[in-house]
Amino acid sequence: MAVDGDLKARFEASALPLMHHVYTAAFYLTRNRSEAEDLLQETYLRAYRFFHRFTPGTNVKAWLLTILYNVLRNRYRHRLAEQRRFDFAPVAQAYERIAASRDSGGGFGDAVFRLLVDGEIERALVNLPHDFRAVVLLVDVHELSYAEAAAALGCPVGTIRSRLSRARRLLQVALHDYAREHGLLNI
Amino acid sequence: MDCDTYHELIVADIDGTLSPRERKSVRMHLDACPVCRNARVLEAEFAAHLRRGPRLVEAPQAVQDRLRAAIGSATRAPPPRRRR
Numbered sequence: 393m394a395v396d397g398d399l400k401a402r403f404e405a406s407a408l409p410l411m412h413h414v415y416t417a418a419f420y421l422t423r424n425r426s427e428a429e430d431l432l433q434e435t436y437l438r439a440y441r442f443f444h445r446f447t448p449g450t451n452v453k454a455w456l457l458t459i460l461y462n463v464l465r466n467r468y469r470h471r472l473a474e475q476r477r478f479d480f481a482p483v484a485q486a487y488e489r490i491a492a493s494r495d496s497g498g499g500f501g502d503a504v505f506r507l508l509v510d511g512e513i514e515r516a517l518v519n520l521p522h523d524f525r526a527v528v529l530l531v532d533v534h535e536l537s538y539a540e541a542a543a544a545l546g547c548p549v550g551t552i553r554s555r556l557s558r559a560r561r562l563l564q565v566a567l568h569d570y571a572r573e574h575g576l577l578n579i
Numbered sequence: 580m581d582c583d584t585y586h587e588l589i590v591a592d593i594d595g596t597l598s599p600r601e602r603k604s605v606r607m608h609l610d611a612c613p614v615c616r617n618a619r620v621l622e623a624e625f626a627a628h629l630r631r632g633p634r635l636v637e638a639p640q641a642v643q644d645r646l647r648a649a650i651g652s653a654t655r656a657p658p659p660r661r662r663r
Contacts, residue, residue, distance in 0.1 A: 400650075408647065415638035429642045433649070440650050484583060491617040501621055505628040514633040531594070532629045538596050556594075557587040564625055 403443045406452045407436070414456050417529050421464055423518055431467075435460040454540040457530060461544050478521045480558055487561040490568050500564075504571045516566040524559035527552055580608070582615055589619050593626050 414435055418428035439446075439459050446455055465472065490500050517528060530541040531552070538556075542549045571577050588605045591597050597605065609616050638646075 404650065408650070411643060411646065412635045412637050415642075416635045419636050429638065432638055432642065433646055436646055437649060437653065440653055487618075488582075488614060491621055492614055494617045494621065502624040502628070505624060510632060510634075513629070517633055528629075532626075533633060533635070538591070538594070553587045553591050553596075557590045560590055560622060560625060560629075561586070563629075564621065 399443055400440075402448075403440055407439060407443070407456060410453050410456055411436070413453055413534055414460055417457055417460055417534065418464075420518060420525060420529055420533075421460075421522070422468075431460060431463055434463050438463065451536070451540060453534060454536050454544060457534060457536065458544040461526070461546075472522055483558070483562055483565055486565045486568075490564065499577050500568050500571065504576050505567070507576050508567060508571070512567065512570055513563070516563045516570075519566065520559055520562055524555055524562060527555040528559045528563070531556060580604075582612060582618075585612070585615055586618060586622075589615065590622055590626075593619075593623050 411432065415428060415432045418431040418435070419425065422428050422431065435456065439456055442459075446452070493499075494501060517525060520528065526545060527541060530536045530544055531538065536544065538549050538552045542552050545552070568577075585605065585608050588597060588601055589609075592602060592605050609619060
């Protein structure tokens with residue numbers, strides 16, 4: 393059918409080049425290559441099946457990542473629920489100490505970020521609790537807007553803000569610990 | 580609002596997603612709170628760092644090829660009513 397052929401061509405031109413985005417998100421969310429490959433496949437087949445529902449002119453990447461997240465949630469509901477319990481208070485305190493130490497020459501900041509080896513930020517990201525990891529991925533790695541990220545995760549924009557604020561603090565506390573252990577801080 | 584809540588607004592401000600009213604509220608808090616002023620600098624530096632990495636991960640070529648082939652041969656429309 394001509395219409396369907398046209399849709400296929402549009403899907404191939406707009407969605408297929410974004411495969412590495414979907415795979416990256418799947419990889420960081422599952423922390424497992426073969427699960428990520430499986431999720432990539434299911435996401436794309438589902439996206440293709442429902443491509444007639446995609447609104448042309450809107451963000452294809454956000455749409456694909458929304459589907460990925462739905463697939464993920466359906467598959468790993470139990471595992472995700474287990475990870476929800478997380479005590480943030482010690483992280484908030486550690487972060488406050490780090491921020492306060494800037495004034496006393498603690499030295500954590502841009503200069504240290506530049507010294508970190510490439511893999512360190514990835515390692516910190518992989519170790520974030522799931523909900524925080526998902527938000528950092530969508531906003532910081534895949535560059536979705538807060539509204540698009542909220543739609544993808546099915547939560548209010550306020551939740552995106554609060555998770556992002558916590559996730560960035562968690563990452564910095566992890567990177568600070570790494571920097572201290574590797575003698576990158578002049579404390 | 581406490582500093583914990585202001586941290587959300589600080590991050591959102593750096594990402595350029597605050598309303599003018601919220602931005603004003605953040606600015607007033609920063610004038611009064613040295614810890615959040617430090618956090619603001621730290622977050623701006625970190626946001627720049629985050630934009631440079633982490634890098635995207637490429638799916639293995641074989642997986643990409645398999646997926647392209649699957650899409651290529653998939654039918655998207657409802658199944659035909661009778662065989663041709």
